[in-house]
Amino acid sequence: MAIETLLDFRSPDTCKRLVIKIGSNLLVDGEGRLRTEWLRTVVLEVKTARDRGQEVVIVSSGAIALGAAKMGIEGGGRSTLSEAQACAAVGQIALASAWSDLLAEQDLLAAQMLLTLDDFESRRRYLNASATFDRLLSEGVVPVVNENDTIAVSEIRFGDNDRLAARVAQACTADGVILLTDVDGLYDRHPNEPGAERLSQVRGVTDEIHAMASAESGSSVGTGGMTSKLLAAEIAERAGIALAIMNGSEDVPMSRALAANSATLFLPKRGDSARKAWIGGRLRFAGSITVDQGCVDALRENKSLLAAGITGVEGKFERGDVIPVHAPDGRMIAKGVVEYEWHEVEVIKGRSGIELRTILGYAPRAAVIHRDHLVML
Template identity: 75%
Template sequence: MAIETLPDFLSAEKCGRLVIKIGSALLIDDGGDVRCEWLRSVITEVKAARDRGQDVVIVSSGSIALGAARLGVSGGGRRTLSEAQACAAVGQIALAGAWAELLWEQGLVAAQMLLTLDDLEERSRYLNISATFSRLLGEGVVPVVNENDTIATDEIRFGDNDRLAARTAQACTADGVILLTDVDGLYDRHPAQPGAQRLPEVRGVTEEIHRMAGGESGSGVGTGGMTAKLLAAELAERAGIALSIMDGTPMNPIGRTMETGGGTLFLPKRDDSGRRAWIGGRLRFAGALTVDEGCVRALEAGKSLLAAGITGVTGRFERGDVLPIHAPDGRMVAKGIVEYGHEEAAAILGKSIEDQQAILGHAPRSCVVHRDHLVLL
């Protein structure tokens, strides 16, 4: 059974495991403190989900904002990377303490998990994270996840907790993701514009859907605008995970959304296996491949990527790395595990398999990216 409607997020049969993401603007007040009464109302909903038999994982923003308030840093603590790291180091303790205390009031045990982009991009670490989630949830614990901003740099950070929530959902094999934010869903234009209409359901994030989103966080406190939420929806939908954007501002926001019929539901287009979901969810790459139109059609028909169809190789990558594959117009059409390093791939691009042995000095592999290790986007 799969999620088909918004109320299905409250069904243990259709959503046995749920990820709830909470943004900084909802969690932290103007004075830099945790909005405890609001958070208690959310935790009441978490407790209700646990009582229904659902596992719940929280992805919580707020550490930098909390730390900035405690350090007396103006501007939210994000003016420089070192400032954000210092604020996060202070704020993570306060954030974890708030979650642990308020969950314990409901008889729930909290666990803190601080992750970076690299933790979820590197396969063995990803599997370790998945195993940790499995054990914690099996013990009835509520994991509270945040990006480890104390050590994350511009090169190894998500930059927003929306995509972190989607990747967390993949790692813990969740059925659904709820993004609580300060708007009640996706609109066909900026919600402040006359005639703006909320989209109650989206089946597949397209370029047209992306054009509806602005790129900024409305509050100025967080980092994830609607664009980030659509990117998260894309990551989720490739793994067969439903995602909903809900208005988190009222008390008991999830129940309130169910009552009013608000929010936007993103339904998955397919259900990739665990390994394919990991490949499709990769966000950082050491290089890229560009292919011709004939190769694009072959990939869409389920074929492997052959060197003859490659027109460009960029970056410095090794065999076993995950690379994006681009069409001639620059569109990313697939991601896959490459069978060659960058030097060999550059040497054989555009060459038939008959010519590759003379170039490489050894028998070539059957393909550059095998179809079993390739995910279409």
């Protein structure tokens, strides 16, 4: 059974494993103080889910904002990277302590996991994280995840916890993700505009859906916005994971949203294998290739990517790297594990298969990217 409606998020039959992401603007008030009583109601909902037989992972923002308040730094603590890292170092202790204490009130044991983009981009580290999630959840523990802002620089940052939540859902093979935010879903235009209507359900994030979103975060302490949530929905939907955007402002926010059927539900387009879901979720690349329209058409028919269709090479990738594939108009249409070094692809691009042995000096591989290691976007 799979999630098809919002109410399915509360059923252990359709949603055995659930990831809940909570943004900074919900956790922290305008003075930089933790909204403890509100958070206590969320923990009560976690307890209720656990009692139903569901396993829960929490992705919690708030460390930088809490640290900034404790250090007396104005503006949320994000004016420089070093300031944000220092605030995170201070705030993470307070955040972890709050989660541990509040979960303990409900006889639940918390575990802290601090992750960076690198932990998901590296296949080995991704599998290690996945194994840790499985063990913690099998022991009845509630993992509380945050980006490791104390060490993460721009090259290894998600930059928002929405996409982190989607990658966590992949790693722990969750059935559903709930993103709690300050709006009750995706609207067809900015929610403040007259006539704006909320979309109740979306199956497949398209260019038209992206055009409805705003990249602006609703808070000075947050880093998200609707754009980041749609990017998270894309990651989730390729892995067969349902994702819902709900308003988390009030007490017991998930219960309220489910009772009122007030949210936007993103249903998965497909259920990729675990490896393909990991490939499709990759966010950082050493290079890329561009292909002609004939190659684009072939890839959409589940064919492998051959040298003859390649028109351009960017960056310095190595064999085994995951790289993106761009259409002639520059759109990213796929990601895949490349079988050649960048300089080899440079010399064989546009060439037919019978020419490759002579050009390379050895027997060519079956494809530049084999269809078994290619994910269409």
